[in-house]
Every structure is written in structure tokens, then in C-alpha cells.
Amino acid sequence: MIQLDHVSRWYGQVIGLNDVSCQVGPGITALLGMNGAGKSTLIRLVTGQIQPTTGSISVFGHQPFANPEVFKILGYCPEIDNFYEHRSGRWFVQHLARLNGFSAAEAKSRTQQVLERVGMADRADRKIAGYSKGMRQRIKLAQAILHEPKVILLDEPLNGLDPVGRREFIDLLGALSQEGKTILVSSHILFEVEQMTRSILLLNRGRLLAAGDLSAIRELIDKYPHRVRIETPAPREVATYLVRLPYVLNVQFDPRGNALELQTREPGQFYDYLPQLVIDEGLQIDGFSSPDNNLESIFRYLVEA
């Protein structure tokens, strides 16, 4: 469990993180925010690289700054793309395994296992200088998980990965999450974060704007009505029923004539009533979706608010 209690961090006159309190438990939590929002500051604080100006941080009960006890249970995949370029990926991972306290034999065996897990076993003996961005990301992930930490922090891990690599990366994080790890992933690629988790921490200008489940957060944003898109071959007929509902604010038709989009302030009631309406009136509905029940919309709404 990662816990931040009224944490602020100043860089001279500039505030990096402003009175942030939150908890991160087992599973994947996404740390979202635009550039300069404070994501890297928060990650550096949790990984014990910097100290909070005020407030306190604990990682499984330990304050993290320069604390070896924390680094026994914490794996960190930094955003920076710097390595010992003249060394091979295998050397790099094995070297860090040794610094984690494993014997030479254990480090070698763990390195092989973790390189296989991140899909780098066959390319690990090449010099890092010749690696692609995706290969570098995999090596960074390998060194972060080689000691089977309870807590894994990943700073923009999807940068530079191709679509297949991203899928594999997300699957791997899912598997680590299933093992009970506490995983905090910082990212600004909202679409991919959505595929990883529904649990988010949203930062903006150093402040924590929202924390928790995406859907729950979305429901709290009552300033913006929820949009529902209904695919149907008879949008005008369906609309005549829907506009009668008191919680439907407006209806717009898709110019292609195969769908309509409505806005409602009571999505729960609407979704409960819709199946009944379809059965009672014999309406043909091919599908429906909620275009703004996603991270990008929530992020935009919260930041605009």
C-alpha cells in the first residue's frame, strides 16, 4: 500500500505537487495528467529519490527517501531512456540483480527468466546502444520486476512501444496485477491506460483532481450530462419514445441515419429503462455505447472544470 498524506513538494518558487493525499492499493492504478501536472514528482517521491516539502509518504509502512527497506519491495521503471550504452541488456539486468543482493548464480537465473518474460531473451546480448525504444522499455521493465517487488512504479512505460509491444506490455502488467502487486503507471496516453485499468489518480498543476474508479468519477461530474449513442435503423422512431423521458435532455441524429445520440443526467435510470422500452415498443436497437464514459472525456471535463 502506498499512502500520501497532504504531500506537497516545492522546487524553489515552483510547486510540483500541492497537498496531495491518496492511497494506492493492489492492482493497477493509472497516474494521469498533462506534462507538468506533477506525475514525475509524485513518482520520484514514492521511489524515494526526493523528499516531500510537507506531508508524509509511506510505502508499506516505510518512508521511502533513501530507505533500502523500501527498495527491497519496490521496482521502478523510470521514464528516462539512459543506460550504460556500451553494455548489453543482459549485463544491465544482471548487474542490477546483483545490486539487489542476489548471488551471481541467482542473478543469472533471474535475469534469464525476466528477459523471457519481457520478450527480450533472444536480443539481450546485444549492446544497449543498438536497441530500439521498445527494446529499451522492455529492459527497463525487466530490471523493475526481477526481484519480484510488491510495488511496481512505471513512468510512461508505453512510450515508444509498437502496437504489438503495447499489447504485450499491458498483458504483462495485467498478469503482475493478478499476482497481487501494487502497480502505479504514469501515462498521458489515455486510450491505453483505459485498456489497463479503471482505477485512476488524476493530477493537474500539482493538485489531485480525482482518484478512484473511472465510472464512479464520471458519475460525480454532474456538470456535464452523460452522452449515450444508440445504433438503430429507425432513429426517429426511437427518438419519439426517448424524448418523453424526463431525464433525457436532448437527442441528436447521426447524419448517416443509422444512429442517434442523447444526453441524460440520470444514466443509471436510463440504462434500467431502455431494455423495457425496447421490449414494450418492439424497437430495433443494434447497440448502444457511452462516448464520454471514457478517460479522455473525464480528463477533459475535470480539467475544464
Place this chain on the structure above:
Amino acid sequence: METYLFRSTLAEFLRPRRTMAWVIAAIAIALMGRVLISLNKDLSPQDAYLSLSGIVIYKLLALVSAIMATAVISQEVEQKTIVYLLTRPIPRPKILLARGLAAILSVAAITVFAGILLAVATVGGFPDYVLRDLLALAVGAFAYTSLFLMVSLLVSRAMIPCLLFAFGWESAVPSMQGQIYLLTVQSYLASIAQAPADDGKRSAMEFLAGLLGKAHVSSGTAWVAMAGLTLVCLAFSAAWFTRNEYVPREDGE
């Protein structure tokens, strides 16, 4: 962990690609000694050794110390690889001391090697004054590297003040009037080397180089001073490194 960190750092500091330039420099100094003796029939092998040792090898010592000391932590910060080092379960003082000791031994190995080559090329053996000189070089490796390591933790771009100290302060101050020479490392190393006393006849080149061989302090005092300097600098560095933040440069928000 600490032992591995020490060994791996030592291997890194002494890897052939990194030491090649120093080896070439050591060979060049030895060749200079041979040439000096060949060109000047009045010059004894002892004088040739002591001149080149004082003018060149002790400067090499300061230069190698500055480079190795800044590689201990500040180069890792510049290269942004410090993050991997600081997120391992090793206490920070041990990280600093393991890497610092590796740097000290690397400096000692390089400069003593240069001294041995020079001795072979000029004197053809290892008389007492050569052995004392090699010992002083090793002590100098501890003193200079510890001092420069501390400086590298206190200021960014530490190479500049380190080189200014090595080639400015250490060259000029021993020649100054009064007891300000006590604030130079070279004065103490001269005492440890027990180099011949200053006869007052110094060439312009020797003056500019702050030539070793002008022992003013007793050998015992010199040992205590160098040990004290090394211990204080290392202890201060360890404490400073433990309490302060080291994040990749140009990456801070």
C-alpha cells in the same frame, strides 16, 4: 551487494577503453625520461626521475583524481543512470564509499603504474626514494580523490573547480611566502616522499609546476594530515550524499 558494487565499479573505472589514454600517457612520460637523460649527460637518473615525477606524474595524479572522483556520483547524475543506483536496497553511504574506494584505487593504480614505468626508464630499478615516491602517489590518490569527490557532491560541473585546484592552487601556493603552503596537498605528499629539501635554486618551469620536492612539514604530520583529509572528506561526502537529493540532471521539474 556493497562488495559487488565496489568490484563492478573498479572494473568499470579500469576497463581498457577508459584506461588506454592513461597507459599511453604513462608510456610517454617514461619515454620523456629516457630522452631527458640522453640529451643531458649531466643529469643523473635520480634527478631525471624526481623532475619528471614532480612536474608530470603528480599533475597526472591530480588530473586522474579529478576525472575519477567526478565519475563516482556526478557523472551518474549527468548520464541520468543515477536513478538505477539509488533505487537499489543499498544504504547510500555504502554506495558512496564503495564507488569512492574504487575510484581511489583506480587513481592509485594508474599513477603508481606511471611512476613504475618512469622509474624503470630512468633509474632502472626501485631505490628507496622511488618507493617513497610511489607511496606518496598512492597517498595522494586517497587525498585528492576524496577531496574532489566531496567537491563533486557540493557543486555541479565539479570538474572545473577540481582542475583549478589541481593546476592553479596546487601549483602556485607551494611557492608562496608564509605558511599558506600548508593548505596544499602537494606539500604533505612531498614530506611523505621525503624528497630532497629545497635548495632555493628553482627553474622557472619548476616554479610554475609547484615542483614536488620542497618538503616543509614533518613526515608524521603529513601522514596525519592526509589521513585526516581523506577521512573527513569521505565522511562528509557520505553524510551529504545520504541527506540530499540526486535526480537526473536536466530532468528536474
